[in-house]
Amino acid sequence: MQFLPLLFVVVGASIVRSTDLETEKCEEKVNTCTIFSGNNGLPGTPGVNGLPGSPGSHGLPGRDGIQGPQGEKGEPGSQGIQGPPGKAGPSGPKGDQGQKDDRITKELALLKTCMSDLQTQLSILQVTARTTQKVILGHIFPNIVSTGEKLFASSAAEGNYIASKMACSHFGGQIASPRNEAENNAIVKIISKLGKSAYLGMNDIDTEGIFTHLNGEQIGYTNWASGEPNSVQEDCIEIYTNGKWNDKSCSETRIIVCEFVSN
Ligand code: MMA
Ligand code: CA
Secondary structure, three states: OOOOOOOOEEOOOOOOOOOOOOOOOOOOOOOOOEEOOOOOOOOOOOOOOOOOOOOOOOOOOOOOOOOOOOOOOOOOOOOOOOOOOOOOOOOOOOOOOOOOOHHHHHHHHHHHHHHHHHHHHHHHHHHHHHHHHHHHHHHHOOEEEEOOOEEEEEOOOEEOHHHHHHHHHHOOOEEOOOOOHHHHHHHHHHHHHHOOOEEEEEEOOOOOOOOEOOOOOEOOOOOEOOOOOOOOOOOEEEEOOOOOEEEEOOOOOEEOOEEEEOO
């Protein structure tokens, strides 16, 4: 570091600190501006070292080294998973005829005999069950007519729709619900003798105009009298002694006719 020679100008204010023992106060003394002109002064003492400069940018990459020698052989890899099964081979030649198995033949014959015996016994049981059902129902319901699949029965007792439904289910059956002409005719046989209409099971209580069976199925077979059904107020069905149907209030009193699944 170099020093500027020649004119050495001192401009400033020096602060002289005099210790006044009495007052213990700092006293400021301002110098007047003085200009000196004379010989060059001695060079100043060298300044302290500057701060180190910031690092330079990266140099260019060096050239690639020479390729090293080949490494040692690696460990063998683990075994692969099993491959898919191969295609089936061609079928072998036909074998010789086997010997007749007497044991199986005999057991088969025995089974056939047992089956035949069971069928006979089942038929006898069915007849007995049918007879028993009819005898028992006949005691409670003296008026019975059977179709292929059902027994229609009445004690000649009377009740409204709800009472009729309850009485029939109490005896293990349900209120008469004909699904074809033969069943309708069976009911007619009973009520024509008793001389009074009966309620049928079907009704349109849930949806006006849509008559359904007790299991919710919409009715298929119908035998409405001319002009029926004719009232939104009449949610039940009565069957006249001539077999024709009329939609009717559910609170009338009618002959109770039940149906039972035939054994
Ligand atoms: C009665 C009642 C109705 C039925 C008509 C037929 C007057 O009302 O039984 O349900 O439709 O008769 O005339
Ligand atoms: Ca009616």
